[in-house]
Amino acid sequence: MAQQSKNRPTSERANLYQQITDRIIAELEAGRVPWVQPWGAAKAGIGMPYNAVSERRYSGVNILTLWDAVISRGYASQAFLTFRQAIALGGSVRKGEHGIAVIYTRRFVPKVERRRANIEGREPSGGIPFLKHFTVFSVEQCDGLPAHICEPPPPIPEGLILPHAEALIEATGADFRIGGPSAFYSPTHDYVQVPRPDDFFDPTNWHRTAFHELGHWAGGASRLNRDQTGAFGSVAYGKEELCAELTGAFVCAALGIVPTVRHADYLGSWLEIIREDNRAILRAASAASKAADYLLAFRPQSAIAANDDDSQPDPDGAMAIEGRIAA
Structure with missing residues (x-):
């Protein structure tokens, strides 16, 4: 007994x-x-x-x-x-x-x-x-x-979402480059690149893409120091993509931008990862929360006051262009 x-x-x-x-x-x-x-x-x-x-x-x-x-x-x-x-x-x-x-x-x-x-x-x-x-x-x-x-929180006024998103990107201080045909984060050179907003069918998707790639950036060696050494198609690569995907969704939601899935082709690899390890989704969501909090901490005080707070809870108390991690 x-x-x-x-x-x-x-x-x-x-x-x-x-x-x-x-x-x-x-x-x-x-x-x-x-x-x-x-x-x-x-x-x-x-x-x-x-x-x-x-x-x-x-x-x-x-x-x-x-x-x-x-x-x-x-x-x-x-x-x-x-x-x-x-x-x-x-x-x-x-x-x-x-x-x-x-x-x-x-x-x-x-x-x-x-x-x-x-x-x-x-x-x-x-x-x-x-x-x-x-x-x-x-x-x-x-x-x-x-x-x-x-009382539910007041809706975010129309016209403020994209400016808030752009302000957050600038506030991070990330080396954020616009142009080229693809979206990616380069761990070696520590910069993010996304195509021009007018290359997207829906300009809102540009912001979703940006925060996905900034999710990778937040995990860089000098910041949250996640393992980003996985080769394309590997399990490690899939885990990092899942983490960045969740980070982008969390940041978008905090800013009032409806998150979408980046690429349907990722579903198979995510399922494989989650089936093989019943803690994988918990680890990915936890790491994504840390990355989202890291990024959202750069918001100006005025933006934080206009939204909910970023502290952690106590017990009681998309895309037209597929992102990748470049070498």
Whole structure:
């Protein structure tokens, strides 16, 4: 019995990884890309899901999970909160409502290390990462919440989206070059290149392309230092493309630009990667969140005030031209 109890956390953690992975695979196999939602048919405006109490944005794979809930359940808001938070606000979750499971990471530090760190007067080091999950509800599943909690954020005024995007690109300080027939990031020379905006059928796609390539740039050796050594067509290359794809989608959503998939041919390689490793989508989404936060941190204070904040959540609380990584 003791052995069964000892093994249970590892088994539960593996099951949680697999549940998330299975859901993503099912979406991709159905021809739907979880980070490219059909926002045109959605009641909610494009944006990032956030905690209604702390106003902190959810991150990583939780963005995909909550976007799916917003679209599939027809919510008009991107605001979520826990059962306890609803009660604390004087409201309640309606009887019969089903919540959405989201995850967060914790680290288990053995008692020996905690004791040694206490003796030496330092913070414990190391630790074993593990996943925990908790349940959140849309504010639309609740009654009795304060009015300001239930109000959806105002829509981004038309005409401000593209200027904000251009301002962010400039603020990054990246070596960003416009011209040529293809879009790519060069790790060797540390620059991004995208074609002219008028080379795209829809000028908005130029911005989606730009943030995909800036997702690669954010992972450069002098910044987030991701592995970008994979040759074209390799698993490592596919993982980096998936990370940049998600980064572009997250940044676009934060700026009010509807994200789209860059190239349908990538679906096969993404499915292969995710099927072989049930933690691949979690790793990619986590790395993409870090890259998106890195890029969005360059926004001017005025732009940040006009949108939601970029902090991380607590438990309670496309393209006409295919991008590539150039050597």
